Amino acid sequence: MRAVIQRVSEASVMIDGSLHSRIGPGLLVLLGIAPGDEDKEIAWMIHKVLNLRIFEDNEGKMNRSVSDTRKDLLFVSQFTLYADTSRGNRPGFSSSAPFDKAHDIYNRFLETIRSTCSLPIETGCFGAEMQIGLINDGPVTLVVDTPSTQ
Numbered sequence: 001m002r003a004v005i006q007r008v009s010e011a012s013v014m015i016d017g018s019l020h021s022r023i024g025p026g027l028l029v030l031l032g033i034a035p036g037d038e039d040k041e042i043a044w045m046i047h048k049v050l051n052l053r054i055f056e057d058n059e060g061k062m063n064r065s066v067s068d069t070r071k072d073l074l075f076v077s078q079f080t081l082y083a084d085t086s087r088g089n090r091p092g093f094s095s096s097a098p099f100d101k102a103h104d105i106y107n108r109f110l111e112t113i114r115s116t117c118s119l120p121i122e123t124g125c126f127g128a129e130m131q132i133g134l135i136n137d138g139p140v141t142l143v144v145d146t147p148s149t150q
Contacts, residue, residue: 032081
């Protein structure tokens with residue numbers, strides 16, 4: 001599992017010209033699913049997202065997590081995070097989980113995080129053509145892989 005985690009002042013998802021979801025200050029998490037991802041990877045990534053200390057404390061140091069600060073979360077499925085661009089100019093996506101498998105893991109991820117924490121959680125729409133708007137705060141952007149995909 002791979003995530004691009006962005007600390008944002010705000011973020012939104014538009015689908016077919018209509019607002020689908022929006023958050024205020026918090027994290028936008030683009031989530032890619034690999035073929036072997038299962039419950040172990042879901043648990044690991046949820047723990048990492050909720051506990052990464054990337055928000056500033058009173059001294060201006062990145063020392064607080066999204067859980068500590070009680071900020072918003074926006075999760076968007078992103079199969080292109082596993083694009084292979086090593087040959088030619090057209091990306092290959094054979095390292096991404098197949099659609100049905102990825103959809104199942106993404107839904108299980110959302111069910112698990114919603115049952116694990118009480119933070120405000122918004123999502124994109126799996127498989128939809130989406131437009132993502134964001135104001136990156138910092139900017140802070142991290143790429144995080146579960147141990148099995150590093």
